Amino acid sequence: MAPPAASAWTAELDAAFAGGDENALAEAYRQFAPLVHTLAARSLGNRAGADDVTQEVFIRAWRSRSTFDPSRARLPAWIVGITRNAIADARSSSIKDLRSVQAAQLAADPDGTVGGPDADLLADRLLLHDELERLGEPQGSIMRLAFFDDLTHDQISRRLELPLGTVKSHIRRSLQHLRRRLEVDSAAY
Missing domain, CATH: 1.10.1740.10 (RNA polymerase sigma factor, region 2, helix turn helix motif)
Incomplete structure:
Protein backbone atom coordinates (compact mmCIF):
# COMPACT_ATOMS: atom_id res chain seq x y z
CA MET A 1 0.00 0.00 0.00
CA ALA A 108 -39.16 55.48 -12.58
CA ASP A 109 -41.06 57.98 -14.66
CA PRO A 110 -40.55 57.80 -18.44
CA ASP A 111 -37.98 60.59 -18.20
CA GLY A 112 -35.91 58.44 -15.83
CA THR A 113 -36.69 60.31 -12.62
CA VAL A 114 -38.02 58.51 -9.59
CA GLY A 115 -40.78 60.15 -7.62
CA GLY A 116 -44.47 60.43 -7.00
CA PRO A 117 -46.86 57.93 -5.45
CA ASP A 118 -45.38 54.92 -7.27
CA ALA A 119 -41.98 55.67 -5.76
CA ASP A 120 -43.53 55.98 -2.29
CA LEU A 121 -45.25 52.63 -2.75
CA LEU A 122 -42.00 51.10 -3.95
CA ALA A 123 -40.11 52.51 -0.97
CA ASP A 124 -42.73 51.07 1.39
CA ARG A 125 -42.54 47.66 -0.29
CA LEU A 126 -38.75 47.61 -0.19
CA LEU A 127 -38.80 48.62 3.47
CA LEU A 128 -41.32 45.88 4.27
CA HIS A 129 -39.28 43.34 2.27
CA ASP A 130 -36.11 44.23 4.20
CA GLU A 131 -37.93 44.05 7.53
CA LEU A 132 -39.36 40.64 6.67
CA GLU A 133 -35.83 39.46 5.82
CA ARG A 134 -34.67 40.63 9.27
CA LEU A 135 -37.31 38.51 10.98
CA GLY A 136 -35.57 35.28 10.05
CA GLU A 137 -37.31 31.95 9.62
CA PRO A 138 -40.00 30.77 9.96
CA GLN A 139 -41.37 34.24 10.83
CA GLY A 140 -40.37 35.77 7.49
CA SER A 141 -42.08 33.03 5.49
CA ILE A 142 -45.19 33.18 7.65
CA MET A 143 -45.48 36.95 7.26
CA ARG A 144 -44.87 36.78 3.48
CA LEU A 145 -47.68 34.25 3.14
CA ALA A 146 -49.95 36.49 5.22
CA PHE A 147 -48.99 39.81 3.53
CA PHE A 148 -48.31 38.88 -0.06
CA ASP A 149 -50.32 35.68 -0.57
CA ASP A 150 -53.20 36.84 1.66
CA LEU A 151 -53.47 33.45 3.36
CA THR A 152 -55.37 32.90 6.59
CA HIS A 153 -53.65 31.62 9.73
CA ASP A 154 -55.13 28.19 9.13
CA GLN A 155 -53.93 28.11 5.50
CA ILE A 156 -50.42 29.13 6.56
CA SER A 157 -50.45 26.45 9.25
CA ARG A 158 -51.33 23.76 6.72
CA ARG A 159 -48.92 24.97 4.04
CA LEU A 160 -45.93 25.15 6.41
CA GLU A 161 -47.04 22.14 8.45
CA LEU A 162 -46.86 24.13 11.69
CA PRO A 163 -49.35 24.09 14.56
CA LEU A 164 -51.98 26.82 14.25
CA GLY A 165 -51.05 28.28 17.65
CA THR A 166 -47.41 28.55 16.59
CA VAL A 167 -48.39 30.41 13.41
CA LYS A 168 -50.58 32.81 15.39
CA SER A 169 -47.81 33.44 17.93
CA HIS A 170 -45.24 34.09 15.21
CA ILE A 171 -47.59 36.52 13.47
CA ARG A 172 -48.39 38.39 16.69
CA ARG A 173 -44.72 38.71 17.71
CA SER A 174 -43.67 39.60 14.16
CA LEU A 175 -46.30 42.33 13.92
CA GLN A 176 -45.14 43.75 17.26
CA HIS A 177 -41.54 43.68 16.04
CA LEU A 178 -42.45 45.33 12.73
CA ARG A 179 -44.45 48.00 14.52
CA ARG A 180 -41.51 48.85 16.79
CA ARG A 181 -39.07 48.89 13.87
CA LEU A 182 -41.28 50.96 11.60
CA GLU A 183 -42.13 53.45 14.35
CA VAL A 184 -38.40 53.95 14.95
CA ASP A 185 -37.77 54.32 11.20
CA SER A 186 -40.59 56.88 10.76
CA ALA A 187 -39.38 58.86 13.77
CA ALA A 188 -36.03 59.23 12.00
CA TYR A 189 -37.70 61.07 9.10
Missing part, protein backbone atom coordinates in the same frame (compact mmCIF):
# COMPACT_ATOMS: atom_id res chain seq x y z
CA ALA A 2 1.41 3.36 -1.02
CA PRO A 3 1.82 6.08 1.60
CA PRO A 4 -0.65 8.98 1.36
CA ALA A 5 0.40 11.95 -0.70
CA ALA A 6 1.97 14.82 1.21
CA SER A 7 -0.99 17.05 0.39
CA ALA A 8 -3.67 14.55 1.53
CA TRP A 9 -5.95 15.73 4.30
CA THR A 10 -5.52 13.71 7.47
CA ALA A 11 -7.38 13.08 10.71
CA GLU A 12 -4.56 14.92 12.47
CA LEU A 13 -5.29 18.02 10.40
CA ASP A 14 -8.98 17.66 11.26
CA ALA A 15 -8.10 17.70 14.96
CA ALA A 16 -5.63 20.57 14.53
CA PHE A 17 -8.26 22.67 12.73
CA ALA A 18 -10.89 21.92 15.38
CA GLY A 19 -8.31 22.90 18.01
CA GLY A 20 -7.73 26.30 16.43
CA ASP A 21 -4.36 25.69 14.76
CA GLU A 22 -3.90 28.47 12.19
CA ASN A 23 -1.49 26.30 10.21
CA ALA A 24 -4.34 23.81 9.70
CA LEU A 25 -6.51 26.67 8.41
CA ALA A 26 -3.78 27.68 5.98
CA GLU A 27 -3.44 24.09 4.78
CA ALA A 28 -7.22 23.75 4.42
CA TYR A 29 -7.27 26.92 2.35
CA ARG A 30 -4.39 25.71 0.19
CA GLN A 31 -6.02 22.37 -0.47
CA PHE A 32 -9.71 23.26 -0.72
CA ALA A 33 -9.93 26.87 -1.96
CA PRO A 34 -9.66 25.75 -5.61
CA LEU A 35 -12.56 23.32 -5.12
CA VAL A 36 -14.67 25.92 -3.29
CA HIS A 37 -13.94 28.50 -5.98
CA THR A 38 -14.83 26.08 -8.78
CA LEU A 39 -18.12 25.10 -7.14
CA ALA A 40 -19.01 28.75 -6.59
CA ALA A 41 -18.00 29.84 -10.10
CA ARG A 42 -20.05 27.08 -11.72
CA SER A 43 -23.08 27.89 -9.61
CA LEU A 44 -22.92 31.69 -9.71
CA GLY A 45 -21.52 32.08 -13.20
CA ASN A 46 -19.03 34.82 -12.34
CA ARG A 47 -15.54 35.01 -10.96
CA ALA A 48 -16.11 37.96 -8.60
CA GLY A 49 -18.98 36.16 -6.88
CA ALA A 50 -16.90 32.99 -6.65
CA ASP A 51 -14.03 34.97 -5.09
CA ASP A 52 -16.40 36.41 -2.50
CA VAL A 53 -17.92 33.01 -1.71
CA THR A 54 -14.49 31.41 -1.36
CA GLN A 55 -13.41 34.04 1.13
CA GLU A 56 -16.73 33.79 2.99
CA VAL A 57 -16.48 30.00 3.26
CA PHE A 58 -13.13 30.07 4.99
CA ILE A 59 -14.16 32.93 7.27
CA ARG A 60 -17.27 30.98 8.28
CA ALA A 61 -15.30 27.79 8.73
CA TRP A 62 -12.73 29.45 10.96
CA ARG A 63 -15.28 31.37 13.02
CA SER A 64 -17.40 28.28 13.58
CA ARG A 65 -14.54 25.84 14.07
CA SER A 66 -15.77 25.14 17.61
CA THR A 67 -18.81 23.44 16.06
CA PHE A 68 -16.68 21.23 13.82
CA ASP A 69 -16.61 17.67 15.16
CA PRO A 70 -13.99 15.49 13.43
CA SER A 71 -15.73 12.37 14.75
CA ARG A 72 -18.86 13.24 12.75
CA ALA A 73 -17.34 14.45 9.47
CA ARG A 74 -14.02 15.17 7.85
CA LEU A 75 -13.10 18.81 7.30
CA PRO A 76 -13.31 18.61 3.48
CA ALA A 77 -16.96 17.47 3.70
CA TRP A 78 -17.72 20.14 6.30
CA ILE A 79 -16.20 22.84 4.08
CA VAL A 80 -18.27 21.65 1.09
CA GLY A 81 -21.38 21.97 3.27
CA ILE A 82 -20.42 25.52 4.21
CA THR A 83 -19.76 26.20 0.52
CA ARG A 84 -23.26 25.09 -0.44
CA ASN A 85 -24.75 27.42 2.17
CA ALA A 86 -22.56 30.35 1.11
CA ILE A 87 -23.49 29.82 -2.56
CA ALA A 88 -27.18 29.74 -1.65
CA ASP A 89 -26.75 32.95 0.36
CA ALA A 90 -24.94 34.62 -2.55
CA ARG A 91 -27.64 33.58 -5.01
CA SER A 92 -30.37 34.81 -2.68
CA SER A 93 -28.58 38.13 -2.24
CA SER A 94 -28.16 38.50 -6.01
CA ILE A 95 -31.84 37.82 -6.58
CA LYS A 96 -32.85 40.39 -3.94
CA ASP A 97 -30.53 42.97 -5.51
CA LEU A 98 -31.96 42.27 -8.96
CA ARG A 99 -35.53 42.59 -7.70
CA SER A 100 -34.72 45.90 -6.03
CA VAL A 101 -33.22 47.26 -9.25
CA GLN A 102 -36.19 46.03 -11.30
CA ALA A 103 -38.65 47.56 -8.83
CA ALA A 104 -36.80 50.89 -8.96
CA GLN A 105 -36.88 50.81 -12.76
CA LEU A 106 -40.62 50.15 -12.73
CA ALA A 107 -41.18 53.11 -10.40
